[in-house]
Amino acid sequence: MNFDSYEKLGLNKKLDREVIVNGRSNNEPRDTSGDVNYHPCLESYKQEGVLEGNLVYFKDWSETEIFGGTQRDISVYIPDTSNTKDLKLIVLQDGDSYKNENGPVRAISVFNNLLYQKRIDPFAAIFVMPGRPMGMKVNAPGEKRRPEAHRQRSVEYDSCDDRYLRFMKGELIPFVSDNLDLNISDDPLNRLLIGMSSGGICAFNAAWHDPDSFGNVISHCGSFTNIRGGHNYPSIIRNTERKQIKAFLQSGKEDLNNIYGNWPLANKQMASSLDYAGYDYRFEFGVGSHSLNHGGSLFAESITWIWNS
Incomplete structure (x- = not known):
């Protein structure tokens, strides 16, 4: 397709989340009634006698050139163990949502x-948060993300290039391992990327660009829709030689349906393509909405499936 046709079809446009098309917008009320069917998994509750890992915080971290001019909060979970050689690694996008001890996941x-x-x-x-412009304060709980921070998150998470991969490999993980003296395994089978919504496609996209560094993905309500090109992945998976990626996908019938696309359909397409191409994958499709409720109910199960099945 030549550029004139590409432009004529409007494929060069980046739709803002506030735009209204055909009387529809991304801000319409959502049906979340199906979420009542899901509760945090049993393992999300504190048990007496269980040893707790340590949590180290890096607030307003800005040591990145790839996403220069941004700062972000990072929390690192270190297990209570004497065996710290070749530690496996989990990287969770939108980390605070997973870490929230009163939330649907309660990852710690x-x-x-x-x-x-x-x-x-x-x-x-x-647990890594998306970047926000330097000097911008963290949103209060329940507060809508500021437009500049929303855009930065989309640039980092929804883009289908390899920048976020390079950010993790070259900046984030070396910073954490060096500052905390952690011996993290280089084996892609020992590395797991997790994310919800745009964080879900972010996790898959990073693994896709370098399966020799990251071999496992858990995507909750992944945004495999036309925000920044992610809707192309189902066809790309079908016509590309299979990569060594193991994937756990989750969505639900009340997931998003907006100007960018239909999330339930997009995730079904992803599952179909992974199946067609012979991937080791699992797809859980429920009745929930665009939230972590269903994913949280399966959180322990999904991690053990990734590393033990």
Whole structure:
């Protein structure tokens, strides 16, 4: 297709989230009634006698050239173990949503319980937030993300290039391992990327660009839609030689349906393409909305499936 046709069809346009088309917008009320069917998994509750890992915080971290002019909060989970050689690694995008001890996932308690029960080998986990412009304060709980921060998150998470991959490999992980003296495994089978919505496609996209560095993905309500080109992945998966990626996808019938696309359909397309191309994958499609409720109910199960099945 030549550029004139590309432009004539409007394929060069980047739709702002506030735009109204055909009387429809991305800000329409959403049906979340299906979320009542899901509750945090059993492993998300603190158990007496379970040893707890340590959590180290890096606030307003800005040591990045790839996303220069941004700052972000990082939290690192370090397991309570003497075996710190070749630690497995989990990187969670929108980390605070997963870390929230009153949220639908409560990842810290899940990690503590899984390790205490010896259901998975020791690992470190990086909870990383998307960047925000320098000097911008963190949103208060429940506060809508500021437009500049929303755009930066989309640039980092929705873009289908390799910048976020290079950010993790060349800046984030070396910073964490050097500052905390962690010996993190280089084996892609020992590395897991997790994300919700745009964080979901971010996780898959990074693994796709370099499966020799990241071999496992958990995507909750992944945005495989036309925000910044992610809707192309189902066809790309079908016509590309299979890569060594193991993927757990989750969506639901009340997931988003807006100007960018239909999330339930997009995730079904992803699952179909992964199946067609012979990938080791699992797809959980429920009745929930664009939230972490369903994914949280399966959180411990999904991690053990990635590393034990």
